[in-house]
Amino acid sequence: MTPPPARRRRSGAEGSAPARSLPRRGAVRRAQAITTYGVGALIAVDHESFVVSGLDGADEHWNADEAPRVYERRLARVLDVEHFRLPPASDDSSKDGLRVRRFPLMHSCPECNELRRHRDFNPPPSKSVCGTCEADLVPSRFVIACEAGHLDEFPYWHWVHRAAGRGTSTAGSCGGTLTLRASGRSSSLRSIRVSCSCGSVPEVSMEGSFRRSALKDLGLRCRGTRPWLGTSVPADSCGLTPRTLQRGSSAVWQPVLKSALSIPPWSDGRADPLTPYWDQLRKLSSRAEVEMCLKFAFGGECPVPLDEVMELLAAEQEEDADSDKAPTFDHRYRALRNKEYERLRAGNDERERSRKEQFICETPLGDPAALDGLGVTGPMLVKKLREVRALKAFTRLTDPDSTTETDEAALSSARLNWLPAMEVRGEGVFLRLAENPLAAWEKLAAVTGRAERICRAHQHVMEQRASDPTRVQPSPATPRMVLLHTLAHVLINEWSLDAGYPAAALRERLYSDEEMAGLLIYTATSDSAGSLGGLVAQGEPERLAASIRSAIRRTSWCSADPLCVEAEASGIDGTNLAACHACVMLPETSCEHNNILLDRALLVGTPEDPHLGFFANILAH
Template sequence: MTPPPSSRGRGSGGPARPRARKLGAVRRSQLVTTYGVGAMIAVENESFIVSGIDSWNIDDAPIINEGRLANAFPGIDFFRLPPAPDPEYGIDGVRVRRFPEFYSCPDCNALQSYKEFNCLPGRARCPDCDEDLVPSRFVLACDDGHIDDFPYWKWVHRGNALQSGFCGGKLTLKTEGSAASLRSVVVSCSCGVQSVSMEGAFRVKALKELGIRCEGRRPWLGGAKPQPCARHPRTMQRGSSSAWHPVMRSALSIPPWGEGIHQLLVQEKLLDAPESVIRWHFEQRPALLKRNKATVEEVVIIAREIAAQKAASAGAEAGSDDLYAGLREQEYKRLRNGNPERHSAERQDFICERPEGDIAPVRELGVVEIMLVKRLREVRALQGFTRGVAPLESEPDHRLAALHQSDINWLPAIEVKGEGVFLRLDEDRLQAWETKPEVIKQVEQMRLNHLALLRERTPADSKAKASGSPVSPRFVLLHTLAHVLINEWSLDGGYPASALRERLYANESMAGILLYTATSDSAGSLGGIVAQGDPKSLSETLRSALARASWCSNDPLCMESGASGADSVNLAACHACVLLPETSCELNNSFLDRTLLIGAPSGEVPGYFQASGV
């Protein structure tokens, strides 16, 4: 990562490009999941914010093609892997900007912007004390992603000189005593105003009373004008996890998109070429078609289908839920139909087959279909980010902060490969269970809490409308089942729970879950998860997982909870029984209730698996 480059470019005829300062290095995947655009990153005693993707040097950034996912974002044609370091110049293509701008000196206690310290180039040290400067611990941010420096001057003056402008004094910040509380952090001004501690700075009401409002600043976008914002800002710790929440979309590579003729079009860089160009290209290369067992007409037909799907999504709202839901329906059908191995790993990203042997042991439990996904590829793209409260399922995208300000037809993404097991529940048994009044009543409060949160997070003057809640008995059952199986497989299969992921297929026409490992580290595709899909082994695992879910060390409080979780959208679910690492759950550990699996101890709420005698 480097600061924004100077205006001097690298060219054969121009002056040599100056060697920029390299600040640090992070993995490519982290630039999508952890330190993406708009996220703050600490480098030694300095702090920076990752700049927009329109400032990145993408000359050597590989293109990632995933047509199905790109179609869910009108205007997006492809994805890019974040750029790697440039060995020639000692820098990489990702730019950062200094943020927050306020720093303090631990010796003289001076509190001012970094520029006012007049530090030597590349050294964040106080020129008077020769001590390392400390970036501000506190920032101001709103739920729409805007972020700014904490207004120390307004905080310490408390309205004393607001009517006549700034007092011209010098601010200082020091810690009094040995306590770590905010009361010990004191801000002073040389104008003589009374010193004020930082106690109460995290209360939104306190900021509102001082007239401190969101200025709509977007420092990660160089030169971007502030946006009008009606949100009330809140104080955050610079390193807080709530300061940046990535919003990601993902898709599996399934036929015909990930193999055969589609893969051939990708390799020949003809995915978006006119039909006449495609026809001419392959007529001139008959050996290529023969090697791929295809004809020119077959290639043209696939190219037409791809173009038609892109045209169908062009008029839809970018990243809309309808388009994204369509991806899951396509995957669900393909997972059920299977896809035997026909090509090499380079030309076939998806292999899905039925297990050998009788599945009667799991059918007795209400699972009617098992598919072993022996090879899969997943593309995860960063759509935007939020700050403050994490986004909820079905929340409108009006809160998403932009990743760029210029016209760009790509998004940053990563691709991972792994394996998994797909399970489908018995539709008839499921429908009979989910229509019972006791089951509906059990989930109704969770759904109402979710709807209330959606309305609360949608501004009254916003054009976006809070969508309906996906919460239903089927949805919560499948989600909770995925969690208990991941916990069980982390014990039986040797995988850490953080290396396993869930993918839910839950609506009126779908009732399945895909549990898989798709990670770029050593816990990738080792065969251990596919082995868990053996019917006999799966039956034992499922019974063990349900038995483990029937008791929690926090019972009876956990089981009898009327609402739990950060947003009160869980029931019987806590860290001792159901919750997973954040990397494993695609719903931020929300919408969980193990009562739906095994039933309530009082017998008032029947569990889906109770009929199996588990």
């Protein structure tokens, strides 16, 4: 990982510009560049702090060997890009890495206690020490952010001078020097003291700076700064009221990740040479026009047979969302999931495919009668799968699932035809809920009542956090969705104990609407835990039946009961019911919905109503 080049450039031999030799600061894994330290995220390296730079110029400085292109046509079409790129590795042998910028710029010296911008300490080149005391500088613990994704320095001068009633436009005009010290009495904000040498205001503590209205009371509005894209302040301020955050808080950066499984006919890589020409090909209506376009594009013979090109075009049109109006992103992404569900049900036999095939899904050899009476049907063994996860954007202060697209912060100032992504391979088990028992269970008044409570709480949270509540999509919390989600969690917990996989190495993928009721549990990881074959073995009917029975019995009791099962609301803003970390919650990387929309009572019932649970018959035997 390297910071952006300095503004002054020295001349090399014979007056030519020298090759860039940028200082390195730490290292991150490729997966972290998508999920943890992506564009716009703050990263601490030793005693320094940086923000990961945007993608402007990445085409030039990302080495093609270290950041190769990744193709997944279905996901690229939904995200309106041409291709994806793996983030560059940032180990000792890498030629470049992720670019970063120093942020926050406000630092304090633990020796002289001065609080000022980093450059005002006159540190030596490539070092972060006080030019006077030679002590390591400490980046500001506090930053401010708004729900539009902007990020800025904490306004220390305004905070100290708030009692003097000075206007916001006179920041720093007193001529004094700010100091920051810790009283040492406690670790609370009250012990962090800020003062100004101008002598016109008393020393104040940081207590109260995290209140929602703290900066609004100072008359401050968000300036719209985007330090990951540059240091300049836009002419038009954002206007939202920013909030104070700890520099290391998870609320400072939340990735907006979108993913797709590679399924036929796109899963063997044959369509990759056609990537730059899809937009042109989709506009053509006849086979002859497609053939002529391909001959012109490739200057002769196309590397993909014409019959296969026509098959791929037909598959694209089939996956288009059915809508009279222009389909929204949510419609297109839902259509992507629908096609995956169809393919997982239909399977893809390995004996009929080439070695390059990246999706192998087969029916188990065991007797399906082992699952009779459990309410589960149609298990499929996904022996081979490939998933592409792309970083679409990021949010601040709000969870990505509760925001509209207008609240997402961009990864670059100029639109790019690609996005950073990671490519993972693994295996999994797909299963469905039996339609007749599910339809009867969904009509129970007690079931719909519990799901409606979760739905109302989730809808309220989304509307409260969105900048435009009228554009918020309806909550997905239906009875079958909550049931599928909770079942996926308890199976992951069960298989982490029985099959030896860590829970963090397993992931869920839910397929839920009026016509879908399935889930995929898979091991799409970038390490060796992804394809050892142990998870596929859990999908054989006899073993799957035993796993479901064991998981349901284990879930029927929580160490936090009776408080857990009798809870009127739990989780973030009441978006769970009977669910806690002692029973069904997972590592957040394993869950599609950040551990919300869960209720184990819909699986096993409650002491007052044991028949509420979809799997209550398992506990009765």
